[in-house]
Amino acid sequence: LPSGPGVERFRSIPFLLYRECRLAIPNAKQINERLSAFSPHLIHVATPFNLGLYGTSYAAKHHIPLVASYHTHFDKYLEYYKLRWLEPALWKYMLWFHRHCERVYVPSQSTMELLHNKGMGQLEIWSRGIDTDRFQPKVDRNAVWKKWGVHADAFVILYVGRLAPEKGIDTLLDSYLQLPDDVRAASVLVIAGDGPLYKVKTAADLGVPEHAVHWLGFVKGPELAELYAAADVFLFPSTTETFGNVVLEAMASGTPVVGANEGGVKDNLIHGNTGLLCPAG
Template sequence: MRIAIVTESFAPDVNGVAHSVVRTAEHLVARGHEPMVIAPSPPGARRRPVDRLPYPVVRIPSVPLPRYQGFRLGMPSVRLAEALLGHAPDVVHLASPFVLGARAATLARRHGLPTVAVYQTDVASYARAYRVGWGEAAAWRRLREIHNSAQRTLVPSTRSAADLIANGVQRIWLWRRGVDAERFHPDKRCAGLRRALAPRGEILVGYVGRLAPEKRVELLSTVARLPGVRIVVVGDGPARRQLEKALPEARFLGVQHGEALARLYASLDIFVHTGPHETFGQTLQEAAASGLPVVAPASGGPVDLVEPGVTGLLVPPGDADALAGAVATLASDARRRTEYGAAGRAAIGRRSWTAIGDELIGHYQAVLAGVPAGGLPVP
């Protein structure tokens, strides 16, 4: 098949949408298909070398998102139409569609191209957090129009599915995300790294992700006051300066990739996620694959990923005291940390990117075959 993937974010961006598109395109090539990625230009794109990937990448002119200069919004243009139609796709894949994806959905509908839309970002909540000029109701109207123009909408979690159904989106199927269980592995634990991060033998509590207002990383300030605990923050974003002031004792390590990131995960003792608006929570899977117990808010994607009392603990969203209490419980109980970590590692056994990629290809094939998609198969 020839697949045009139109995405609102792509490498070198570091986020769940960009990562899943990269893994999807890699898998499609490995299976003998012909993907093309259409994505916003990153900052300084004119000075960057052409993307050296085993599939074509077409960059669309972009502008920075207000109040978040590091994220670019692709501006629909003639170049988008030329690239999309020129690829002659069998299927159009819309990754977290809102701006570029909205225009691509219109083009696909006009030219009779089958479309699969993947819901990956809680745009309505982000609209409120960044005050970008349209409220939640307007964001949902736009999302409903885009997704209902597709033959199928794929969602990463049951909570996301419930949100979409409540806002009038139809033809929803569950499609989770994969995790690289070979890269993220408990065996990557590094004694030297632990000594560097916790010279007095502190319990290492880590957060990995974007440092942005909606992630609520400042909630870790209560955790940071726990005796014998050291906070490690991996990632970057517009809230970093404020967070460094709010968490003066934490270690901020910036964005990490590959084996360095895998060592960091495995060298932690507890993984904590703070954001209440996650449609999935890829970092929670990577932490579980690394053998860590997970503490996360009882909202969005984490509800599907964390089994309370088995692989980690869920707390009320936005409750700093509950978050600190859950971390304190795990910090004081090494046996429970070990048991939760082992259970989390076992739980991700069936979530390889290969299995998830083949599942996606099955959705493409069903759309091409005209198979109805009126239900939501949930395991």
Template sequence: MHATSQPLVIENFPPLQRSLRIAVVTETYPPEVNGVALTVDRLVRGLQARNHDLQLVRPRQARLEQGGATPGFEQVLLRGLPIPRYPHLRMGMPAKKPLTAMWTLRRPDLVHVATEGPLGWSALQAARKLKLPVSTDFRTNFHAYSRHYGMGWLEKPIAAYLRKFHNLAHCTMVPTPGLQTELAALGFERLLVVARGVDTQRFLPARRSAALRAQWGVAPDELVALSVGRLAAEKNLHLLAQAHAAMRAVNPRCRLVVVGDGPERDAFEQACPDAIFAGSRSGTDLADHYASADVFLFPSLTETYGNVTPEALASGLAVLAFDHAAAAELIRHGHNGLLAPFGDADAFVRRAADLAGDPALVQHLRAAARASTLALDWSQIVAQVEAVWLRLLRQHAEGAGAPQPGALRWGPPVSGA
């Protein structure tokens, strides 16, 4: 029997009186730039702010990089290899034996596995051997990605691996009810909806920069459409090019600014020769790029969430996306953004053209965009994760032992610590 939980309703959870020792295992982490790395970083920093003792286990990103420990935070760096087609990213190598030895000497209260690579698999196996409670995140639709690399035949085997991986855990956190339903239909068990956060103090309309717009060569009254993300096949870049062309047909002064890099950059530059390619951006520089645009185009169909959607909304942009993932949760069509039916490329292009030809619509959507993200402050999201772990630890102490179908009882949130 599959769990059918609802998103946790969080009031204001104070930090716990007793800190937990939590081992977080991930195969990507800043300064690597991707949604998983940035989300894990925010989780780690939020847990530290709530007085928890964190051990971060990840691959070494540079040959001479060293781990280390400060009060309340330890980094354990293990061997890694470059990921094919993404040489700037690394995946961890199998490490069950050293993880088992390390956690035997200093036992964590809980292990949280954020990624499903060889290192994540080793962490699951080590935690099970030591009878530690373990949670996982479902963050990337790797099975869907295979279709975009000419390997559609791998979709079912990859989905089977991901199902086996996550079903070994006591619970798997997913960002939206829609993804929970999709994964439950594929046989994933013990799924719990925990939202993702956005830094509303960094991403905000006040960061709009006239100087940056001048650098792009656009006047104050000209429309700027923005895209932020990896320039890779799974991001549906051909549809982004079509939407941009439709916008230019309606409004020849419309400009497209592309933030990000990746294996498809050269091909996309040829498809959109009049676009402005800003490369990878991070921090306040990225926030400036968001706020200095007017419209955000997000044609991806493979996201588990899509962190760029709440970032764009928080920055006050008129967002166009498919009715999927974060956009389906955060956007009310015609109020704070526009939605196209999932997979309907023609509708996406038509709505992009609508934005290009209707300045009043753009201003209406922009005015309502930011308010839809204010409840996604990271402190509230970290409190949700903490509440999940508290419940998991209590049930584990009651003798739940190894994960069993339907074993976890996700009722109303536990109040207090």
């Protein structure tokens, strides 16, 4: 976020299991001073950890209405980091954290159903939208792929997102390798994003020609929008999404989506109509 009169910055440290993700270190004195000066009528917490705890505490102490937004299925992440045994404790904490919220805003119907079944109340859908001036189908396909060193005459399979275990990167690579030989020979896999699994396997590791797999790193802005529009299909195997903005970005760009029939992805695709939904994994 940009600096400005409405933004307060805090020191942070890398999260042990995922160094690209940073944890804020709240400064109680700074928070209390800024909130007292701002004198809020409503507090909205967007994370159940660190800063969020200070938000809930301040709301309770000063009798200010509290709302929360739920963005991440942390419970589904645990199995990817061999921490599944923590799941019961995590849900106890999540229910405790949200207990005084006037509303808990969730991005999709599937997320609402999950939280309702876990015992969370005051749920309401707060969905997402896409900038269709930025994400749209018109693009010079040949120019885009020439810029990235991708053969423009190939069938381009695109993935956009964080490169972490919970995003199904293994499934992404396996899906490409399991294509029929003639289809795979005519296709390239383009991976846009960064994270701990960036370049986890080279083309040589996968046993395919060097030009077949392209790791682009972090891409944003107009360059990202061009990738969506220039691709032939968007492949998104993640089963842990609460919504999946990238699915809508691809659809707005006129690019068909193949996604996992799980979580928020299944809420945004109509199988056989606006995309294809596949069993998880």
